[in-house]
Amino acid sequence: MERNDLWNIIKFSMKGDLSSITFQTFVEPAKPLQLNNLQMTIEVPTKLHRDYWENNLAAKFTDYAFQATNEQITPVMITEEERQQLTKKSQATTGNVASGETTAATTPTFMRETKLNPKYTFESFVIGKGNQMAHAAALVVSEEPGTMYNPLFFYGGVGLGKTHLMHAIGNKLLETDPSRKVKYVTSEAFTNDLINAIQTGTQESFREEYRNVDLLLVDDIQFFANKEATQEEFFHTFNALYEDDKQIVLTSDRLPNEIPKLQDRLVSRFKWGLSVDITPPDLETRIAILRNKADLENIDIPDDTLSYIAGQIDSNVRELEGALARVQAYSQLNNSKITTSLVADALKSLNLSNKLSEVSIPVIQEKVAKYYHVTMAELKGKKRNKQIVTPRQIAMYLSRELTDSSLPRIGNEFGGKDHTTVIHAYDKIAAALKTDPDLQQAIGDLKSQLKA
Numbered sequence: 412m413e414r415n416d417l418w419n420i421i422k423f424s425m426k427g428d429l430s431s432i433t434f435q436t437f438v439e440p441a442k443p444l445q446l447n448n449l450q451m452t453i454e455v456p457t458k459l460h461r462d463y464w465e466n467n468l469a470a471k472f473t474d475y476a477f478q479a480t481n482e483q484i485t486p487v488m489i490t491e492e493e494r495q496q497l498t499k500k501s502q503a504t505t506g507n508v509a510s511g512e513t514t515a516a517t518t519p520t521f522m523r524e525t526k527l528n529p530k531y532t533f534e535s536f537v538i539g540k541g542n543q544m545a546h547a548a549a550l551v552v553s554e555e556p557g558t559m560y561n562p563l564f565f566y567g568g569v570g571l572g573k574t575h576l577m578h579a580i581g582n583k584l585l586e587t588d589p590s591r592k593v594k595y596v597t598s599e600a601f602t603n604d605l606i607n608a609i610q611t612g613t614q615e616s617f618r619e620e621y622r623n624v625d626l627l628l629v630d631d632i633q634f635f636a637n638k639e640a641t642q643e644e645f646f647h648t649f650n651a652l653y654e655d656d657k658q659i660v661l662t663s664d665r666l667p668n669e670i671p672k673l674q675d676r677l678v679s680r681f682k683w684g685l686s687v688d689i690t691p692p693d694l695e696t697r698i699a700i701l702r703n704k705a706d707l708e709n710i711d712i713p714d715d716t717l718s719y720i721a722g723q724i725d726s727n728v729r730e731l732e733g734a735l736a737r738v739q740a741y742s743q744l745n746n747s748k749i750t751t752s753l754v755a756d757a758l759k760s761l762n763l764s765n766k767l768s769e770v771s772i773p774v775i776q777e778k779v780a781k782y783y784h785v786t787m788a789e790l791k792g793k794k795r796n797k798q799i800v801t802p803r804q805i806a807m808y809l810s811r812e813l814t815d816s817s818l819p820r821i822g823n824e825f826g827g828k829d830h831t832t833v834i835h836a837y838d839k840i841a842a843a844l845k846t847d848p849d850l851q852q853a854i855g856d857l858k859s860q861l862k863a
């Protein structure tokens with residue numbers, strides 16, 4: 412989630428929770444500066460504000476952030492004056508931005524304790540077609556680290572569960588044997604740690620810290636792109652761990668050979684183990700993920716409403732969870748039960764997805780069904796008689812024209828049809844439209860009804 416989106420959600424929650432004077436005094440003037448490594452740096456006007464935040468608001472912040480993102484995000488408070496001093500200092504040295512890490516630079520950053528998210532476990536991970544193999548490989552690695560798949564490399568788009576699986580491996584390993592040393596870092600944190608070690612002459616401790624672990628988890632290694640010194644150091648870290656049969660797990664948004672300027676020797680090492688991709692969840696898995704999450708959080712929500720959310724958001728799981736958190740907040744605020752119409756309102760007013768301001772596929776289906784006097788079930792069904800096939804094809808055509816849903820998603824909304832069926836329907840109607848005045852009339856009528 413973007414920094415400002417998250418901040419707005421937290422502010423919104425705090426507003427409902429604090430007295431209006433407290434809110435105006437302490438929350439209103441605070442400014443989120445940066446969201447990085449599970450820390451949000453927040454600027455406040457004075458030391459008094461900072462102290463108040465640290466003593467009274469930080470815990471609330473973390474709770475609300477967790478509700479919205481499922482991640483343990485800590486606020487790092489900084490006064491305006493401190494920020495100005497840091498900016499001056501960093502301009503004079505490396506051009507580093509003011510961040511929580513800079514303010515806390517008294518101990519080397521790499522000595523920070525690894526924080527695994529306790530909620531990211533195998534139990535809370537929903538298995539579907541797109542992540543089945545990744546899940547199985549992760550489980551094997553957590554049971555027998557350093558033996559079968561080393562390194563284990565997950566790749567795939569954002570918010571699809573790569574970090575979740577990584578933490579699950581760490582959590583499971585520690586549960587089985589709490590004496591094991593597990594280190595989780597993002598590739599950016601690895602780079603920052605290295606820079607910090609070089610600046611403070613503590614490379615030896617850096618190496619000790621990274622090379623004496625049983626399990627090293629490095630997230631988002633696509634950010635190693637173009638970073639020569641980091642790659643060099645990581646190469647040696649990798650070799651030391653590998654030779655010692657220690658487990659390495661890596662994630663990236665793409666395959667190693669697609670990461671720009673990643674040294675060949677790293678690319679080839681990353682291929683020694685197992686690379687598994689994670690693909691976006693299908694509708695059923697999205698519904699299962701939402702159901703799982705709703706049950707975990709004790710959110711009372713009917714099945715058809717969950718299906719509605721899952722139908723609206725097909726990009727990634729993070730957005731899906733974000734939508735559920737927004738819906739929950741919206742229902743609490745309005746003091747009403749969660750229903751499909753409340754969800755439609757909640758998602759629209761929070762402007763979660765542009766698609767929602769457009770016509771949706773179910774609405775198109777309803778209008779077409781009514782226009783041609785067929786039922787919704789017939790429209791989504793398999794019957795092949797002309798009185799039903801034509802309206803079905805028209806509805807598919809309009810879904811493609813008027814929404815930006817993908818072909819597979821349109822197919823899904825029509826009772827799980829293949830995307831090639833949607834293409835065929837679209838082409839057929841588009842061709843007929845050139846010559847058939849009745850069809851032109853019908854499509855014109857339907858479009859104007861849908862836009863009304």
Ligand SMILES: Nc1ncnc2c1ncn2[C@@H]1O[C@H](COP(=O)(O)OP(=O)(O)OP(=O)(O)O)[C@@H](O)[C@H]1O
Nearest residue numbers: 481535536537568569570571572573574575728729
């Ligand atoms: N299959 C799943 N079951 C349950 N929760 C899931 C699943 N997949 C993803 N999630 C949840 O979705 C959110 C985003 O997942 P995660 O952070 O692991 O994504 P990612 O692939 O690492 O993305 P990024 O590349 O942006 O770091 C997390 O809260 C995670 O728990």
